[in-house]
Amino acid sequence: MKKPDSSNSSIISRQSLAYMAVGMGLLSFSFYGCGGAGKGTNTPNKEASLDSIKVIEAKLKTIQTPDANVYNKAINAYTSFATNFPDDTMAPACLFDAANISMSLTQYQRAINYYDTIDKKYPTFKKAADCVFIRGFIYDDKLKDTAKARAMYQEVINKYPQDTALVAQARAAISILGKSYDEIIKEFQEKNKEQKKS
DSSP states (O other): OOOOOTTOOSOOOHHHHHHHHHHHHHHHHHHTOSOSOOSSOOOHHHHHHHHHHHHHHHHHHHOSSOOHHHHHHHHHHHHHHHHHOTTSTTHHHHHHHHHHHHHHTTOHHHHHHHHHHHHHHOTTOTTHHHHHHHHHHIIIIISOOHHHHHHHHHHHHHHOTTOHHHHHHHHHHHHTTTOOHHHHHHHHHHHHHHHHHO
């Protein structure tokens, strides 16, 4: 994604943020997956847990319409693995997938809890910055808690400055916090008018 220029001619709308957050989660869920091989010892319990994840992931790939029962089984399989094998390298990926599925079920607080667990227990997880950003998005767009959203977006900026694309998105999100869609559109139109005059 292009970094927004300083004139704010490319204001990111809440709808764009929603698509982006869901997209990050779905792409991660589709391609990242928790059911791959991780580091750690293999025990019969672990193998059974991995087998149940593989079965539910296969089921998730074949369903044509959302199925809350299947989604909840997936969440349970992922969180069970992460709980039983917290030191396994797959544990944070399992929690990430559980959080993404929770979002698709509109279980936003549940998703926040999983993203928060990743942030606290697995700070070096490669999608840790995404976890903080998505929490900000949920607070902003779904739970309408602008104070918590601002804190999460600011945490992305402060804690992950090397992720320039995500930092730019966090700054853009902060700039539209608390504004209605109409206010965002009006602001965008006014800036475009000013740019045309220049």
